[in-house]
Amino acid sequence: MWRAARIVAAGVVTSLFVFGFINLRNLEPAAWEHLVERLQFVPALLGSCRGVVGSVVVVVVLLTLTLLFGRVYCSFICPLGILQDVVIRLRRGFDKLHGRKRSGATLRFAQPLPWLRYTMLSIVILSFFLCGTALVAWLDPYSICARLMAGMTNPLAATAKNLAAGAVETPTSWGRYGWLLPAVVGVALVPLALAWWRGRIYCNTICPVGAFLALLSRAPLFRLGMNPSACVHCANCVRACKAQCIDLRNYRVDTTRCINCYDCVSACEHGLRPKFTFPFRRRHDPENKVGKNAQQAPPSASRRAFLGLLACSASALAASGCREQEIPPGKPGEPGDNQDSAVTPPGSRSVPRFLDTCTACGLCITACPTQVLQPSSWQYGLSGMLKPRLDFTVGFCNFDCNICGRVCPDGAIMPLDLAEKQRTQIALAEFHRERCIVQQHYTECGACTEHCPTKALSTEEGLFPSCNASLCLACNACVETCPQKAISLVGDEQHGMHAQIDRTKCIACGKCSRVCPSGAMTSQRLLIPVLKPELCIGCGACTYACPVRPERAMQVTGRHRHLLAEVVREKPAENPVSAEEFPF
Amino acid sequence: MKRRDFIKLGFGVGAAFSLDTLSGLFPAASAEEPAATAGGKPSLVAVRGGDRVAMLDAALAALGGINAFVKPGQSVVIKPNCGWDKTPEMSANTHPSLVGHMVKLCKDAGASEVVVFDHTCDNWQRSYRNSGIQEAVEKNGGKMLSAADESVYRDHESPSARNLKKAKVHTAILDSDVFINMPVLKHHSGARMTACMKNAMGLVWDRGFFHSHDLHQCIADAVLLRKPDLNVLDAFAPMLRNGPKGKDENDLIATHSLLAGTDIVAIDAAASKLLGNADGDVRHIDLAAEMGLGEKDLSKVAIRRITLA
Secondary structure, three states: OHHHHHHHHHHHHHHHHHHHOOOOOOOOOOOOOOHHHHOOHHHHHHHHHOOOHHHHHHHHHHHHHHHHHOOHHHHHHOHHHHHHHHHHHHHHHHHHHOOOOOHHHOOOOOOOOHHHHHHHHHHHHHHHHHHOOOOHHHHOHHHHHHHHHHHHHHHHHHHHHHHHHOOOOOOOOHHHOHHHHHHHHHHHHHHHHHHHHHOOHHHHHOOHHHHHHHHHOOOOOEEEEOOOOOOOOOOHHHHHOOOOOEEOOOOEEOOOOOOOOOHHHHHOOOOOEEEEOOHHHHHHOOOOOOHHHOOOOOOHHHHHHHHHHHHHHHHHHHHHHHHHHOOOOOOOOOOOOOEEOOOOOOOOOEHHHHHHHOOOOOHHHHHOOOOOEEEOOOOOOHHHOOOEEEOOOOOOOOOOOOHHHHHOOOOOOOOOOHHHHOOEEEEEEEEOHHHOHHHHHOOOOOHHHHHOOOOOEEEEEEEEEEEOOOOOOOOOHHHHHOOOOOEEEEEEOOOEEEEEEOOOOOOOEOHHHHHOOOOOEEEEEEEEEEEOHHHOOOOOHHHHHOOOOOOOOEEEEEEEEEEEOOOOOOOOOOOOOOOOOOOO | OOHHHHHHHHHHHHHHHHHOOOOOOOOOOOOOOOOHHHHOOOOEEEEEOOOHHHHHHHHHHHOOOHHHOOOOOOEEEEEEOOOOOOOHHHOOOOOHHHHHHHHHHHHHOOOOEEEEOOOOOOOHHHHHHHOOHHHHHHHOOOEEOOOOOHHHEEEEEOOOOOOOOEEEEEHHHHHOOEEEEEOEEEEEOOOEEEOOOHHHHHHEOOOHHHHHOOHHHHHHHHOOOOOOOEEEEEEEEEEOOOOOOOOOHHHEOOOOEEEEEOOHHHHHHHHHHHOOOOOOOOHHHHHHHHOOOOOOOHHHOOEEEEEOO
């Protein structure tokens, strides 16, 4: 029954988990849809630190469950744990197929290695103190598994859908992880390969969540107990134990390593059952005859060292908050000195805050409808590997969308209501007029302005001059009047001099054509973009749409700390022609 | 006008057709119709004063009914402007009631299949959904096609074009029997106006080519990709500024009009005036006229003006 409950729970969690990483229709995510990601330990812990109420509740629930039952998280909720269970199951099938009757060759009791897991946990906590979630992102079991899903699930689902429909209905976009995909898969393969070799060894040596929960599950209230008088030493439980934590000689189950899969309970017909045990009286427990001789789980030295570190972690969080405060707030209309190359999603508030909190699980990358959220390679530096950034060569941030903040399980991207999101300046656009097609080719374009949702970019008419050399008197009038010094006289005395315009400098003011006495200088009315930076929210639509290559005329650089853009509401437009009759 | 009134009018129009005369049917219509319309069908019908669906019905009636364009068994592709993730009230996309009604008319006329697509600027699924067009199309038996993947486009050459001689065009446009162009009238920050001709940018895969190779010339050239068999322009609440995406409802004006016809240049020339543009302001209209793709001088166009009371 216990095992069946665990399998059912794992099945539900896995289904919801896989489902959460399929996003073929770009629907608005329902509130329940990403519940299972929010139940994960590391995201909930980080979310609690960022003041997300739901996350605090999850942490309290998970800790209570651990104190009551032990590491149920590891078998019931953790997706990587469940995936490892699948691998272990496959290994058992493989062994059977090859005539090895017992997988006991691989799974037997092993001495605990508490120094290893607490060292790992200490390193992770120290790393958090030093560089945020840089290391956590690579070791957190949820994030490892989630990235694997983010990289694989959606493209596979899209391919399946297209095959079923017999046409391309959904673009597959393997490109979200691209060449980073092997790294993502490789990291996930480590625990899975270890699981094939020695069961849940990752969970009890490397995994920081496993180590942390082990501390709390030294003596859960409701734990596995053996009945030595009933035991027949068949060792079925030992072979069933994926955590290799059943010490049959001493009739002991090491609850710090036990991942509560309850496989042993199903394997045992002789009294191995979970039961209520009062923690502080366990040495006098009549059933636990081993008493003092029992091997005490983690040696206290490593535990003490850890507890010291736990205190450090609190200050680490405080410190990460300070890092954000160190950035001076700028003004939305000014470039300021707080620009950064990589752009973080709206709701992440600042680059350091984001890098300190995000575990690169890739859920937002999957959920983003425009695919502007892409896993970074080196753009944030090493600590930001695989964390999402807005890549404006792939897409732009949809104005009427705030999905990334709504799906983020760990508070790295806070949920913003649409009105706030539509004002949040995550980056700032710059217009390089000299590169613009209008300036270069004297043809209208408007690709950037048509995409601008806030109308920080609009077009205004300019007078773009051209000189007809055959009419030019070389009188120098235009040269003298040009405020940009964009006009010079070229040619030689023999063939005649004429004015020449440097298009990279011209601002299309039209003065030259007005002063020209011969009509050689004429000007063309063309629309060219003008930027009001204080209205810009840095969605990147302009740079995405800009057709100029290789360097685009619209450039967008990220805000180190996000700002609030100004909003201007215009008066109602007036009908320029009769509302009663057709103007033609 | 109420729906009931419209139905009455519809019956009236139908009855009139059976009498094989159109004179005196539209009492409010302008009296100064060019002589050209007396004999044949108008190449431009301008309707105002009704709701969108009523105006579409009136326009089609004047153009000889949907049966003049869609024969039983033919496949139809409708290309609305559905490029933005905006709700119908924002007028950034063709109104779903119009697209849905057109799908229904085509189906009723015996079309074997009616497909609808746009190569959107915003995310295609959100644009299809939030514009209301997907629901309207599917409810009336049409099918929304994806235009978000290069694989659904095919190379197409138009030798007589000046700049856009070769483009990847959506296969539905190249393969369907009937092409109905159903844009919405808006201001455009680059092309100054977007109406029927500009709507063709949603037929091709590489829109950037247009922008970098003289936008106006490419828009005119795009008519040659495939000339629409029928154009219907939603000018009910055109966006006067901040187009083509728009900021809020304040950008819209109440024109309550609809233009339809076969001469794509004439419709755009008329539409341009609805936005208050002067002749020559919108260069792609002049270029298209110059290339002989239609008539921009409205005094030479057979226009039927209809005002629904």
